[in-house]
Amino acid sequence: MLIVQKYGGTSVGTLERIEAVAERVIKTKNEGHDLVVVVSAMSGVTNRLVEYGEYFTKDLNTREMDMMLSAGERVTSALLALALNAKGYPAVAFSGRQAGIVTDTMHTKARIIFIDPTNMNKAIKEGKIVVVAGFQGITEEGDITTLGRGGSDLSAVAIAGAINADTCEIYTDVDGVYTTDPRIEPKAKKLDKISYEEMLELASMGAKVLQNRSVELAKKLKVNLVTRSSFNNNQGTLITGEENMEDAVISGIALDRNQARITIRGVDDRPGVAAEIFSSLAQKEINVDMIVQNIGIDGATNLGFTIPQNEMEPALEIMRSVISNPKCVIESDNEVVKVSIVGVGMKSHSGIASLAFRTLAAEGINIQMISTSEIKISMIVAEKYGELAVRALHKAYNLDK
Secondary structure (H helix, E strand, O other): OEEEEEEOOOOOOOHHHHHHHHHHHHHHHHOOOEEEEEEOOOOOHHHHHHHHHHOOOOOOOOHHHHHHHOHHHHHHHHHHHHHHHHOOOOEEEEOOOOOOEEEOOOOOOOOEEEEOOHHHHHHHHOOOEEEEEOOEEEOOOOOEEEOOOOHHHHHHHHHHHHOOOOEEEEEEOOOOOEOOOOOOOOOOOEOOEEEHHHHHHHHHOOOOOOOHHHHHHHHHHOOOEEEEEOOOOOOOEEEEOHHHOOOOOOOEEEEEEEEEEEEEEEEEOOOOHHHHHHHHHHHOOOOOOOEEEOOOEOOEEEEEEEEOHHHHHHHHHHHHHHOOOOOOEEEEEEEEEEEEEEOHHHHHOOOHHHHHHHHHHHOOOOOOEEEEEOOEEEEEEEHHHHHHHHHHHHHHOOOOO
């Protein structure tokens, strides 16, 4: 088999950890597999480099920042290749450029355009273990770029697609994908399998196991993803297509604490008002999540929406400048959380939403906003009830069993 393995910052956080990763890579090689290994910077290195850059400027979206930030992963790739060679296993370290990763020109959050796997394929045919610096690429003009936070996951998935790997293993400090956060609900169970769609929803709803863009790309390229821990040998979670899934109704419950709610009461009920409000937010790149608008009465209506907490003050400033009606009241609340139920089984099972609402009502939890899709139900509740809601829903859907 041809396998891509990716190791995150905690997995390669020290020289001892890099040596442990080398042993894991060697074990896979000894099982007869060809390998491309993608590595992150050692834990803490990227943050330290950002601090170095901020000493001179707070405007970090520059070519020079990418030149500096990409160095962390190159160091790790070289160290792992050195460790493998020292143990008698031929290995070669590649930067993103040497691996053939070509991106657009958006510095610090570039997107991969294509990958030329020529160098990697040549090294694999020579029997070498290829170690690639994740998180980075190069523009067609030759400038170094980085892919944003979690970009090494994206590098690994893209490489797996480019070389037609049989599987892409993402190693972190957790065993896999759980039905919910085990720190909130100790009875949470690790899933053996989950669909791309469910993983995307869980990731976007607050689960931190995998980066959204990497799951989206895996779905597009039909790459089988496995997420598992580099600190033990436990079986991980396979993220794959729906056709391979068991008939589970609900796969998981996610809690997103990074939520704030803004409500505009008495806004003019006329065509174009919502467009004005949300266009002004979009121009400032403020991401709006859930939106609720009431039916208008006497020419006025109420409009509510949620945004990330750190964008609440800028959003309020925009609302004050856009809303000209003096009768409008703008309210805000950053003590809210989003609780989401995710499962492909919702498509063919009735009563999922009603059970959620009954469960929260039984716990005395008021639902402030609701958003649904084919495989997701999200609810905004008061922050103090967030963990209680997760535990109650986890039990209601029998996820502990």
